[in-house]
Amino acid sequence: MLVLQQLINGLILGSVYALFAIGLSLVWGILKILNMAHAAIFTWGATAAFFLLRWVPLPLYLLIPAMMLFTGLLAAIVDFLAFRPVRRQQRNPDDAELATLVTSLGAAAVLLAIDVKVTDNGAVLSYPDALFTIQRVTIAGITVTNLQIGMFVLAVVLSLSAAAFIKWNRTGKAMRAIAVNPDMAAMLGVNVDRLTIATIAVGGALAGAAGVLLGVAFHAIHSEMGEPLLLKAFAITILGSAGSVVGALVGGMLLGVIEASVLTFASASYRDAVSFGLIVVVLLQRPKGIFAGATGERL
Amino acid sequence: MDNVLGYVGLGAYTSLVIFILLNMMLAASIQVVMASGVFSMASVAFAAIGAYASADLTKYYDVSLGVGMLVAVAICMVIAPIFLVPAQRLQGMYLALATLAFVLVFQVFALNAANLTGGALGLFGIPILTTLPAVFLAAVACAYLLHITQSSRTGRALRTMRFDPQLATTFGINLLRYRLLVLELSAVLGAVSGAFTAHYLAFISPNLYGFGAVTTALSMAIFGGLHFWTGAYLGAGILTILPQLLLGLAGWSDLINGALIVAVMVFQPGGLLVGLSQAARFVRKRVPALAR
Numbered sequence: 360m361l362v363l364q365q366l367i368n369g370l371i372l373g374s375v376y377a378l379f380a381i382g383l384s385l386v387w388g389i390l391k392i393l394n395m396a397h398a399a400i401f402t403w404g405a406t407a408a409f410f411l412l413r414w415v416p417l418p419l420y421l422l423i424p425a426m427m428l429f430t431g432l433l434a435a436i437v438d439f440l441a442f443r444p445v446r447r448q449q450r451n452p453d454d455a456e457l458a459t460l461v462t463s464l465g466a467a468a469v470l471l472a473i474d475v476k477v478t479d480n481g482a483v484l485s486y487p488d489a490l491f492t493i494q495r496v497t498i499a500g501i502t503v504t505n506l507q508i509g510m511f512v513l514a515v516v517l518s519l520s521a522a523a524f525i526k527w528n529r530t531g532k533a534m535r536a537i538a539v540n541p542d543m544a545a546m547l548g549v550n551v552d553r554l555t556i557a558t559i560a561v562g563g564a565l566a567g568a569a570g571v572l573l574g575v576a577f578h579a580i581h582s583e584m585g586e587p588l589l590l591k592a593f594a595i596t597i598l599g600s601a602g603s604v605v606g607a608l609v610g611g612m613l614l615g616v617i618e619a620s621v622l623t624f625a626s627a628s629y630r631d632a633v634s635f636g637l638i639v640v641v642l643l644q645r646p647k648g649i650f651a652g653a654t655g656e657r658l
Numbered sequence: 659m660d661n662v663l664g665y666v667g668l669g670a671y672t673s674l675v676i677f678i679l680l681n682m683m684l685a686a687s688i689q690v691v692m693a694s695g696v697f698s699m700a701s702v703a704f705a706a707i708g709a710y711a712s713a714d715l716t717k718y719y720d721v722s723l724g725v726g727m728l729v730a731v732a733i734c735m736v737i738a739p740i741f742l743v744p745a746q747r748l749q750g751m752y753l754a755l756a757t758l759a760f761v762l763v764f765q766v767f768a769l770n771a772a773n774l775t776g777g778a779l780g781l782f783g784i785p786i787l788t789t790l791p792a793v794f795l796a797a798v799a800c801a802y803l804l805h806i807t808q809s810s811r812t813g814r815a816l817r818t819m820r821f822d823p824q825l826a827t828t829f830g831i832n833l834l835r836y837r838l839l840v841l842e843l844s845a846v847l848g849a850v851s852g853a854f855t856a857h858y859l860a861f862i863s864p865n866l867y868g869f870g871a872v873t874t875a876l877s878m879a880i881f882g883g884l885h886f887w888t889g890a891y892l893g894a895g896i897l898t899i900l901p902q903l904l905l906g907l908a909g910w911s912d913l914i915n916g917a918l919i920v921a922v923m924v925f926q927p928g929g930l931l932v933g934l935s936q937a938a939r940f941v942r943k944r945v946p947a948l949a950r
Contacts, residue, residue: 393751395873444924453820456750457692458927461880461919464873468916476910586869590762593755632766638759642748 360500365623366616371507373615374514377608379569379588380595381518382562388602389538389558391456395463396437397566398585399470404430404567405574406474409484419491426571427564434563435556441466474582483581491575510572517565522604534558538602594634597641600648672790674902676858679797680851681894685878686804687847689890692879694840695820696745697754699872703761704734704848706768706867710775712853713784713862723787723857730853731846738845745837758872768864780863788858796850804887807843816840877919883929892930
């Protein structure tokens with residue numbers, strides 16, 4: 360039973376990993392940007408929620424949308440100020456990929472430096488206990504908290520709606536067109552700049568939701584919280600194919616479950632090696648990921 | 659000998675200069691592969707392996723710096739061909755992530771193999787053997803090695819390989835051979851830089867060789883300009899000095915550092931080196947005395 364309990368915990372945690380990873384995966388798959396600032400945006404979501412709560416005691420169900428709005432906007436600003444000018448300058452896609460990668464590292468450094476400043480040099484904060492009362496529910500010997508259920512449902516609903524949007528909505532279809540060939544999409548009347556910002560904003564919003572959720576779940580917000588998640592998101596993106604939202608969701612849950620199994624059956628010290636090992640194995644055996652399809656060429 | 663800068667009244671800068679030289683070699687270790695289209699981040703793993711190998715040998719077996727360094731380089735050169743497996747199959751960011759994953763797996767290994775690496779606490783009491791002249795000579799030797807590789811027939815082959823691997827193949831460029839060459843070169847540079855670092859800090863821990871180290875080295879290489887080794891040296895120089903200059907602005911140095919990286923990438927995505935050569939061309943055009 361303990362094993363099953365651990366796996367369920369892993370699955371739920373994995374769904375929040377997925378929420379974070381979707382932004383990275385979308386931006387990578389559609390815009391060919393490996394956005395290192397994604398983790399900083401996530402951290403800003405968690406930190407900003409802390410300060411917002413000091414000011415107005417919002418309930419969690421209002422806090423999350425507010426933070427999604429905030430981080431979505433923040434991500435759009437990062438794109439506008441940093442990525443877009445680089446994209447404009449660089450014609451060769453390989454060079455542009457590298458230049459935006461380093462730009463995003465710079466942007467991440469700026470955002471994190473500010474985060475460290477406002478949180479008293481990177482102190483560990485936590486939300487007030489009144490934000491959410493945790494209750495335990497036991498179903499067939501498995502104990503889950505209402506927070507875990509909420510996290511799981513929210514993560515799944517948000518990811519699936521993002522997936523549905525990209526699959527069926529006109530704007531979503533245009534996004535996929537950009538993934539295949541941005542120049543052709545532009546010729547066919549797609550406003551590439553606007554959709555690029557929209558894609559990054561959607562990813563940022565999902566990261567903000569993940570930030571608040573993990574901040575509540577771990578009782579801790581600090582400026583370093585994003586980095587391990589970024590590394591996990593790399594693994595999830597590779598596992599679930601860049602650009603595929605459903606892939607990221609399944610990949611995230613899979614990673615959560617695998618990590619939980621390693622934690623249960625092996626040792627905690629090797630848990631972090633799992634996501635890195637997964638990257639190597641998947642890239643060598645199935646480089647397009649498990650959910651290849653949806654978006655254009657990947658290698 | 660150790661206090662070379664001391665004779666000219668710059669003794670206080672010895673440590674900074676050593677770090678600049680060490681970072682130059684590490685950044686060049688990334689540049690040499692990236693400039694050939696092999697997006698390998700393995701340099702940081704090479705630096706870590708070099709550091710631990712040389713530190714263990716000198717600490718526990720009392721060998722000299724030279725021997726420790728040679729063994730460190732040899733180990734990395736033996737490991738380097740492993741990266742041909744992903745390098746032959748993957749391109750771009752995918753290769754970067756696969757090699758990054760290797761770096762991080764090695765970090766976890768270093769955290770757990772406590773009898774070799776001291777685990778999370780790190781390895782203490784490494785003999786301090788790094789001197790400024792030694793590092794300087796090594797950096798110059800590496801520069802020479804990089805120069806003959808990159809400004810020669812080989813260098814043109816490598817650039818073609820980055821520009822278009824298929825085209826390179828049709829020109830009779832053996833991709834496997836050249837990829838092996840740059841990986842080995844990257845291994846040597848990484849190992850030398852890592853071993854010197856260990857013998858300078860007298861203490862190393864797995865924290866030094868994680869994601870942060872990868873992003874720092876990568877920023878240095880790309881910031882300076884990837885297309886030639888001088889870019890890596892330039893980027894490493896500037897990005898090592900800059901935080902020192904900003905030290906007075908406690909806490910804001912990271913912000914300014916990051917903002918500067920963004921600014922250079924926005925205005926000069928090819929790196930600083932491209933900007934400098936454009937500026938030189940501009941000056942040459944405007945100043946008749948310099949026109950050739």
